[in-house]
Amino acid sequence: MPLKQLTADFKYNWKEDLLSGFLVSLIALPLSLGIAGASGFPPIMGVLTAITGGLLVSFFAGSEMTIKGPAAGLIVIVAGAVSELGKGDDILGWKLTLVTILISGFLQVIMGVGKVAKLSSYFPVAAIHGMLAAIGIIIMSKQILLAEGISPVLLKGKEPIELIEMIPASISRVEWRIAIIGLLCVLIMFAWPLISIKKIRRIPPALIALLVSIILAQFLHLDDKSFASLKPFVDPGTLSLDLNIGLDLINRTNIWIIIKYIIMLALIGTIESLLTGKAVDLMDPQKRKSNLNKDITAMGIGNMVCGLLGGLPMISEVARSSANISNGGKTRFANFFHGLSLLVMIILLIPVVKMIPVAALSGLLIYIGYKLANPSEFRYMKQLGSDQLIIYIVTIITTLMTDLLIGVGMGIIIKLIINFMDGAKLNYLFKLDYLVEEDDYKTTIKVRSAALFTNWNYFNKCLPLLTEEKKIVIDFSQAEIIDHTFLRSIKILQDDYNRSQDKMSLIFSEKHKSKSSHPLSKKILIK
Numbered sequence: 001m002p003l004k005q006l007t008a009d010f011k012y013n014w015k016e017d018l019l020s021g022f023l024v025s026l027i028a029l030p031l032s033l034g035i036a037g038a039s040g041f042p043p044i045m046g047v048l049t050a051i052t053g054g055l056l057v058s059f060f061a062g063s064e065m066t067i068k069g070p071a072a073g074l075i076v077i078v079a080g081a082v083s084e085l086g087k088g089d090d091i092l093g094w095k096l097t098l099v100t101i102l103i104s105g106f107l108q109v110i111m112g113v114g115k116v117a118k119l120s121s122y123f124p125v126a127a128i129h130g131m132l133a134a135i136g137i138i139i140m141s142k143q144i145l146l147a148e149g150i151s152p153v154l155l156k157g158k159e160p161i162e163l164i165e166m167i168p169a170s171i172s173r174v175e176w177r178i179a180i181i182g183l184l185c186v187l188i189m190f191a192w193p194l195i196s197i198k199k200i201r202r203i204p205p206a207l208i209a210l211l212v213s214i215i216l217a218q219f220l221h222l223d224d225k226s227f228a229s230l231k232p233f234v235d236p237g238t239l240s241l242d243l244n245i246g247l248d249l250i251n252r253t254n255i256w257i258i259i260k261y262i263i264m265l266a267l268i269g270t271i272e273s274l275l276t277g278k279a280v281d282l283m284d285p286q287k288r289k290s291n292l293n294k295d296i297t298a299m300g301i302g303n304m305v306c307g308l309l310g311g312l313p314m315i316s317e318v319a320r321s322s323a324n325i326s327n328g329g330k331t332r333f334a335n336f337f338h339g340l341s342l343l344v345m346i347i348l349l350i351p352v353v354k355m356i357p358v359a360a361l362s363g364l365l366i367y368i369g370y371k372l373a374n375p376s377e378f379r380y381m382k383q384l385g386s387d388q389l390i391i392y393i394v395t396i397i398t399t400l401m402t403d404l405l406i407g408v409g410m411g412i413i414i415k416l417i418i419n420f421m422d423g424a425k426l427n428y429l430f431k432l433d434y435l436v437e438e439d440d441y442k443t444t445i446k447v448r449s450a451a452l453f454t455n456w457n458y459f460n461k462c463l464p465l466l467t468e469e470k471k472i473v474i475d476f477s478q479a480e481i482i483d484h485t486f487l488r489s490i491k492i493l494q495d496d497y498n499r500s501q502d503k504m505s506l507i508f509s510e511k512h513k514s515k516s517s518h519p520l521s522k523k524i525l526i527k
Helices: 003-038 044-055 072-086 090-113 116-122 125-147 160-173 176-194 205-219 225-230 255-283 292-309 318-326 333-348 358-372 375-384 386-401 404-421 453-465 484-497
Strands: 067-069 315-317 434-438 442-447 471-475 504-507 512-514 523-525
Touching: 003 044, 003 067, 003 072, 003 125, 003 205, 003 318, 003 333, 003 358, 044 067, 044 292, 044 333, 067 318, 067 333, 072 090, 072 125, 072 255, 072 358, 090 255, 090 292, 116 255, 116 292, 116 453, 125 160, 125 176, 125 255, 125 358, 125 375, 125 386, 125 404, 125 484, 160 386, 176 205, 176 358, 205 358, 255 292, 255 315, 255 318, 255 404, 255 484, 292 315, 315 318, 318 333, 375 386, 386 404, 434 453, 442 453, 453 484, 471 484, 484 504
Parallel strands: 442 471, 471 504
Antiparallel strands: 067 315, 434 442, 512 523
């Protein structure tokens, strides 16, 4: 961004951005600590990532309103890398995982320069939601056990299915003083949004949960020596500029594991950030459009720095970005002040951080996991139609039994199979047959073949033909299939064009049969 524009943004908006950045930092501090701890990193390294995302990446980003930092969606990948690469040695796993973060960041820079944002349409919506739901289940499965007071040693190396199987039996071994803290934090997180008084509701519930847990931990004497083996309090670790990551530890036995996690971090982190960027653009009161390719490049730079300094990978985080908008943030300086506030906090509040019970952070992560795997998502997929529900469930089950890459890959395969069963032709898998007709008043695009998630980018080729002066008509009356992902993308495009005036309209045939009554369900032309 030009220096003149940055100066003007700071001059006219710094008060609003400072307040919003500070309020977002109150949310980010406990979550960053919890995400890092759950990922197998020293908790303070999660805060380092958020600081880097604010102080550095905000100036290169292609988005004004997104907040960069560690996210729950990457916990499973990072924790898996630490476990698999370390083979029981957490320090070794951490250093080798930093290599994957560094290289995946470099890969994201290349992806951003190569304009990878257009490829996001190749991932079906149901598969992405299924992946996020599986991540939520995996997070909850481990954090429930930690919140019960089960020793972390007993959980090390356990697969998600094994952790889920442990939960019923663990009830008989609950350490009630630890469990009370974990349960109370979960209740605060769920109950806080229900408070009717707006001023109170605006206080971050995670901050309240931590303060209550610190007081309760002292009252319940968690510092008693009998709890020492459970390590009941957060050990934040120390910030260091030691650049000795694990590059010299790469060998023939771990190279393929490293490559796997590089791909997973780059791919999943990029997808999540693209989805967040699109969502935040829709929420932005000023209706600005983010340069998502530039945003991915900036995020890649940030991840390379985090990899060198020992931090977690970052993404554009949706909850904190949404909070930034609701708190009145105006420009990218809100993200900068969020990072600056965290830096000040972590310098001044380390003694307080050491008083936070691990069970409190587990309670926060259980809430986050539930939000990712919310049962309402299952109901929504069911409303969209049986095809979307099948993709969603298959992605969840496959991810739980294998890993994220295989899970998403299976979701894509199932989506393709269902589309072929519904009549899609192989020759139009990546190509779209359409005709553009223009007159003095409108531009009409007649789609004459199946409109699928795989050929959305082909459809994008005709978008430069659309102008502000003319009405736009997208005629799907001859399209054999319009799948959910394509239809959702066209609806977002329509909303974008119709913000100021009713400019774009969609035409379907009376012979189109929908998979369900939902307006975004797949449509099939019955001949």
